[in-house]
Amino acid sequence: MAGLAAAFGSGAMTNTIADIEEADVILITGSNTTENHPVLSAGVKRAVSFKGAKLIVIDPRQIKITNFADIWLQPNLGTDVAWINGMMNVIIKEDLYDKKFVKNRTENFENLKKMVEKYTPEHVAGITGIPAQSLIDAARLYAGAKAASILYCMGITQHTTGTDNVKSLANLAMLCGNIGFPGTGVNPLRGQNNVQGACDMGGLPNVHTGYQSVESLDALKKMEAAWHISGLPTKPGLPVTKMVPKALDGEIKALYIIGENPLVSDPDLNHAKKCFANLDFMVVQDIFMTETAREADIVLPARCFAEKDGTFSNTERRVQRIRKAVEPPADVLDDWKIICEIAKRMGYEMSYSESREIMEEIASVTPSYAGITYERIENEGLHWPCPTSDHPGTPILHGKQFTRGKGMFHAIDWIAPNEVADEKYPLFLTTGRVIYQYHTGTMTMKTKGLNERAPECFVEISPEDAGQHDLPDASMVDISSRRGKISARVKVSDKIGNGTVFIPFHFAQAAANNLTNAALDPISGIPEFKVCAVKISKAA
Amino acid sequence: MSTKQLIIINGNELSFKTDETILEVAHRNNIDIPSLCYLKRAAPTGTCGICVVEVKGEQTLLPACSTPAKADMVVKTETRKVIAARRLVIEQFLSSGNHNCAVRASDDKDWTQFQMHVQKDDQSSELCPAWGDCRLQDLAYRYQVSGKKFSLTKTLYPIEDVNPFIIRDFSRCIQCGRCVQACNEVQVNKAINFGHNGSKGKIVAADDRPLKDSDCVFCGECVQVCPVGALVEKDVRYQVRPRETKKIRTTCTYCGVGCQIYLHVKDNKVVKITGVEHAAPNYGSLCVKGRFGFNFISSPERLTSPLIKKNGEFKEASWDEALSLVADKLGKIKKDHGPDSIGVLTSARITNEENYIAHKFTRAVLKTNNIDHCARL
Ligand code: SF4
Ligand code: SF4
Ligand code: SF4
Numbered sequence: 001m002a003g004l005a006a007a008f009g010s011g012a013m014t015n016t017i018a019d020i021e022e023a024d025v026i027l028i029t030g031s032n033t034t035e036n037h038p039v040l041s042a043g044v045k046r047a048v049s050f051k052g053a054k055l056i057v058i059d060p061r062q063i064k065i066t067n068f069a070d071i072w073l074q075p076n077l078g079t080d081v082a083w084i085n086g087m088m089n090v091i092i093k094e095d096l097y098d099k100k101f102v103k104n105r106t107e108n109f110e111n112l113k114k115m116v117e118k119y120t121p122e123h124v125a126g127i128t129g130i131p132a133q134s135l136i137d138a139a140r141l142y143a144g145a146k147a148a149s150i151l152y153c154m155g156i157t158q159h160t161t162g163t164d165n166v167k168s169l170a171n172l173a174m175l176c177g178n179i180g181f182p183g184t185g186v187n188p189l190r191g192q193n194n195v196q197g198a199c200d201m202g203g204l205p206n207v208h209t210g211y212q213s214v215e216s217l218d219a220l221k222k223m224e225a226a227w228h229i230s231g232l233p234t235k236p237g238l239p240v241t242k243m244v245p246k247a248l249d250g251e252i253k254a255l256y257i258i259g260e261n262p263l264v265s266d267p268d269l270n271h272a273k274k275c276f277a278n279l280d281f282m283v284v285q286d287i288f289m290t291e292t293a294r295e296a297d298i299v300l301p302a303r304c305f306a307e308k309d310g311t312f313s314n315t316e317r318r319v320q321r322i323r324k325a326v327e328p329p330a331d332v333l334d335d336w337k338i339i340c341e342i343a344k345r346m347g348y349e350m351s352y353s354e355s356r357e358i359m360e361e362i363a364s365v366t367p368s369y370a371g372i373t374y375e376r377i378e379n380e381g382l383h384w385p386c387p388t389s390d391h392p393g394t395p396i397l398h399g400k401q402f403t404r405g406k407g408m409f410h411a412i413d414w415i416a417p418n419e420v421a422d423e424k425y426p427l428f429l430t431t432g433r434v435i436y437q438y439h440t441g442t443m444t445m446k447t448k449g450l451n452e453r454a455p456e457c458f459v460e461i462s463p464e465d466a467g468q469h470d471l472p473d474a475s476m477v478d479i480s481s482r483r484g485k486i487s488a489r490v491k492v493s494d495k496i497g498n499g500t501v502f503i504p505f506h507f508a509q510a511a512a513n514n515l516t517n518a519a520l521d522p523i524s525g526i527p528e529f530k531v532c533a534v535k536i537s538k539a540a
Numbered sequence: 541m542s543t544k545q546l547i548i549i550n551g552n553e554l555s556f557k558t559d560e561t562i563l564e565v566a567h568r569n570n571i572d573i574p575s576l577c578y579l580k581r582a583a584p585t586g587t588c589g590i591c592v593v594e595v596k597g598e599q600t601l602l603p604a605c606s607t608p609a610k611a612d613m614v615v616k617t618e619t620r621k622v623i624a625a626r627r628l629v630i631e632q633f634l635s636s637g638n639h640n641c642a643v644r645a646s647d648d649k650d651w652t653q654f655q656m657h658v659q660k661d662d663q664s665s666e667l668c669p670a671w672g673d674c675r676l677q678d679l680a681y682r683y684q685v686s687g688k689k690f691s692l693t694k695t696l697y698p699i700e701d702v703n704p705f706i707i708r709d710f711s712r713c714i715q716c717g718r719c720v721q722a723c724n725e726v727q728v729n730k731a732i733n734f735g736h737n738g739s740k741g742k743i744v745a746a747d748d749r750p751l752k753d754s755d756c757v758f759c760g761e762c763v764q765v766c767p768v769g770a771l772v773e774k775d776v777r778y779q780v781r782p783r784e785t786k787k788i789r790t791t792c793t794y795c796g797v798g799c800q801i802y803l804h805v806k807d808n809k810v811v812k813i814t815g816v817e818h819a820a821p822n823y824g825s826l827c828v829k830g831r832f833g834f835n836f837i838s839s840p841e842r843l844t845s846p847l848i849k850k851n852g853e854f855k856e857a858s859w860d861e862a863l864s865l866v867a868d869k870l871g872k873i874k875k876d877h878g879p880d881s882i883g884v885l886t887s888a889r890i891t892n893e894e895n896y897i898a899h900k901f902t903r904a905v906l907k908t909n910n911i912d913h914c915a916r917l
Contacts, residue, residue: 017797017821038759038827040797045728068728190796192888194895198913202899203886205909209896214909227904233879237909243883252883252910254873256866258898259887260914281869287842297869298862299854301843302890304836305793306803306810310891312791314798316821322891325788325803326810326837330844331859335890336897338863345867348905350897358893380819381798435757438794438829446836449704449774450828453758 002524003157003166004186007174009404010211012196014185014397015149016316016383021047022183025145027138029058029080029169030155030530033065035435037153037189037315041065044151054145056138058083059155060430061460061502062495071138074497075128077428077531078159078417083135084168085414086124088175089116090139097143098177106174106407115411127414143176147183154191154432158529160418162521167410174407180399190315192439193305197313200369200384201362205237210366210384226365229348239525241518247275254281258335259302263291264440264508267527268518270484285338288442291508302335303328310355311377313384316395319372320381417531418519421499425481425533427465428500429515432530437506444506457488457510459536460502466492469536476539479503481532484514487539501534545611550618556609563591563604566617573617574626574682576633576675576714576767578605581823582721588714589629590679594619601625623683630685633676636693638662638711639768641671661695661711666778668712670769673782676714677768697742703752705832706763707777708743713770715741719762727825731756758828764814773812773832780804780811789816792830793889797821799830810834870906879908886913 005011020026020043033041047053048068057069066072075083091097092113102109121132128135142148150173156165170186178184190196202209212219215234224230238246244266246252255276266272276282276295284296293299307328313319333341336358340350352358356374363370368385371393376382382393397403421428436454438444445451459479461471471477473492478485479501488503488510496502505512517532546553549566556565561584566573577588584605592601596614601622604615616622633639640658659665671677680686697710715734720743723732731754735744745754763771785804792799800816813831817824836842846862847854857865873881884906886898895913902911 037795037797039799039822039825042727042825049728193793193796193798195796195888197892198886198888198895201892201895203895203911203913205912229904231907232903233907233909235909237911240885240912240914243910253877253881254870255883257885259889260885262914265914281873283866289843297849298866299847300862301845306837310893312798313892315796318798320791320798322790323788325790325805326808329842332844335894339897339901341863342867343901343905345864346871346905355893358896362896436828443836444829444833446839447833450833452704
């Protein structure tokens with residue numbers, strides 16, 4: 001997100017879901033689309049199968065969508081900047097880039113050009129393991145498209161270089177003028193239903209709603225006036241990945257956690273547990289007694305999506321209604337009501353009759369949501385920015401100019417991941433999801449059928465590695481990293497390359513995040529979930 | 541594309557776009573032409589033969605789903621000839637297979653014998669699970685057709701119920717092919733196709749294996765499009781009839797696609813989910829989590845009361861007690877250690893409105909910017 005914002009001025013998906021089917025070329029990287037965004041992946045598959053689109057997939061695993069790909073590149077983990085620079089090297093050398101777009105709509109091209117000079121396909125092959133000719137083919141295919149769309153997900157962002165990776169993808173799209181019209185763009189696919197909304201609504205340490213900086217005087221004045229208070233803090237706060245370690249330092253004394261389960265989803269869980277244990281006070285508000293809730297001092301029950309009114313903003317910035325369909329158990333309150341009640345008891349009156357009234361207040365303080373009302377989104381959601389009540393919404397961003405004016409090229413050098421395989425921990429580990437489970441499983445694991453399809457944690461390993469380490473299919477093994485150990489069942493599979501193993505992170509009993517590395521991207525604060533070094537041995 | 545070109549359907553002069561079929565023009569103008577096999581987002585197959593219409597100057601009836609609209613074409617959608625043709629088709633469908641709803645009118649003896657036969661196949665004494673929600677039944681009523689003319693057919697393939705989500709009842713399949721199109725052309729999962737020909741026709745997965753051993757990913761698109769009772773959700777079969785439920789439109793709570801869904805509610809319980817077919821972004825499609833992963837809503841493990849930990853154990857507390865305690869504790873920590881000693885993790889799972897309130901609370905009440913959510917994670 002930080003990466004896209006730096007390049008374009010907005011961190012959200014540039015185009016829409018429907019738009020993907022307009023593309024001539026689709027490039028998917030770091031997204032196991034068929035498992036994590038199944039319905040969106042159907043659009044990709046339709047485009048390829050029936051509309052003549054070409055598909056490039058760049059992923060360390062032979063994920064299902066590669067069956068539809070014209071080109072599948074299998075880079076070593078953590079080498080994304082290198083192959084993207086390599087593609088740009090080819091595109092510039094062969095003069096395939098969109099000169100008009102680069103000239104009129106972007107800045108800093110010369111620096112980029114200088115940087116990618118050394119990323120010749122041969123040099124890149126040495127870093128990524130991608131054969132030079134394959135990289136050239138992919139570069140030509142992408143650059144040759146009238147409209148090309150880039151889709152990416154956590155496989156790009158969850159690295160210490162995540163922000164660099166995203167900036168690099170933005171570079172590639174701008175270089176070929178693939179921005180601002182149907183079938184193009186740089187499109188981050190949001191993993192959770194309302195990630196977009198949580199960001200839009202000021203659930204970030206540095207911004208109010210609609211990405212208005214906490215350091216901006218205008219925003220400050222507006223918020224203070226709307227909320228009838230003074231003295232709003234202007235120093236950006238801590239991201240979650242810093243809050244947690246600061247609990248160990250004693251700098252953070254209390255955490256109020258709403259609907260999240262960091263004690264399964266955080267990296268380096270053993271360390272995270274120590275941090276949480278050091279808190280003076282912890283409140284968790286959730287629908288289930290999660291691993292995190294168990295550690296709390298106070299647990300407040302919450303309503304689930306079927307029990308409340310409101311809106312979610314999906315990955316394409318579309319603000320959509322949710323509606324109450326069933327009564328909650330007992331007299332469980334809406335999350336917003338719980339918070340308002342606490343605020344009241346702390347001496348600040350916050351009261352609303354219904355969620356609609358909150359949306360009215362949101363619209364009044366948030367330029368990009370200013371034109372959104374429940375009436376307007378009754379039948380179909382609107383894409384923000386939607387600045388006025390007669391504005392049709394904005395399906396495609398950066399049409400005539402970028403949100404920040406000119407698009408910014410970033411010259412980025414590749415650096416190796418924080419932790420690499422070595423003698424002691426000879427295998428790379430990458431983590432992800434499976435289609436039948438969701439996140440930490442607190443919800444999906446209540447459906448028997450889903451558990452029947454995906455009952456337990458597994459470790460996916462190539463036939464060659466399995467043979468070499470003598471790990472028979474379906475046997476139980478211990479997997480350990482410098483930070484922790486879990487047990488899981490071996491799944492020998494051609495899907496994964498030699499030297500790398502894959503573990504889904506859903507299963508609390510064998511939480512992959514006991515192994516993962518908490519090293520952070522310095523800008524986005526996202527941990528390096530997608531690469532760390534492990535060793536595997538037969539279960540003791 | 542010309543705007544002056546007009547087609548005349550039932551006396552209405554209607555404009556049409558290049559490549560539009562008679563059926564599409566009609567539907568766009570709210571003229572009903574029934575069909576059992578037409579599937580909006582797939583190429584027309586013309587397998588059912590229901591959508592035939594009379595076109596002036598043509599010897600035979602033409603299928604509206606695959607006949608392109610032409611200038612000055614004169615179409616009638618409900619003539620004697622059309623109705624007779626439709627009745628014949630419906631009659632044939634009704635008579636092949638276990639369509640044991642009331643539309644298979646019959647003399648008493650035959651009816652009893654038929655029911656006994658179906659009940660054995662179904663392992664149930666209920667009427668067809670699609671009863672009340674079946675396009676074939678609708679058409680049988682509309683054209684007053686019954687299946688009595690034909691005798692009982694033998695059931696060729698037993699019901700498949702070995703997967704957790706979908707029951708495949710081949711005896712009620714009318715071979716319309718909508719499921720095949722939904723799977724191959726809409727979801728592009730390529731799990732099922734036509735297998736065995738003619739009267740032995742069967743929709744097969746892989747080499748005629750159960751769904752669970754095929755490429756099926758249980759998106760349930762096939763179930764949603766099946767016009768009859770041949771594909772039904774396992775948990776819904778016999779448990780839920782449409783007249784017992786109300787439908788509430790909302791947004792899926794799992795991934796960021798934000799599929800539009802209907803929650804089907806019976807006795808304050810979500811019992812089934814279907815996709816909203818007329819709306820972006822999913823136009824009716826869902827995935828296995830969105831369609832089948834709803835049991836958590838009414839799970840007995842849901843938290844129902846505030847809990848306060850005393851000596852390492854949670855004790856139920858009143859809302860007032862719990863909320864006041866939270867307020868006191870946060871207030872005290874803020875006073876003793878400053879606002880920045882408190883952090884709030886809001887959520888990518890809750891609504892915009894709730895996130896907004898969390899943000900306002902953190903900044904305006906706690907007076908810190910230490911707010912984040914786990915989007916990064
Ligand atoms: S559930 Fe989905 S994948 Fe399986 S057969 Fe039906 S349409 Fe195909
Ligand atoms: S199973 Fe249903 S949708 Fe598929 S061919 Fe048979 S009747 Fe048609
Ligand atoms: S149905 Fe599946 S693809 Fe659609 S929003 Fe829900 S989880 Fe995502």
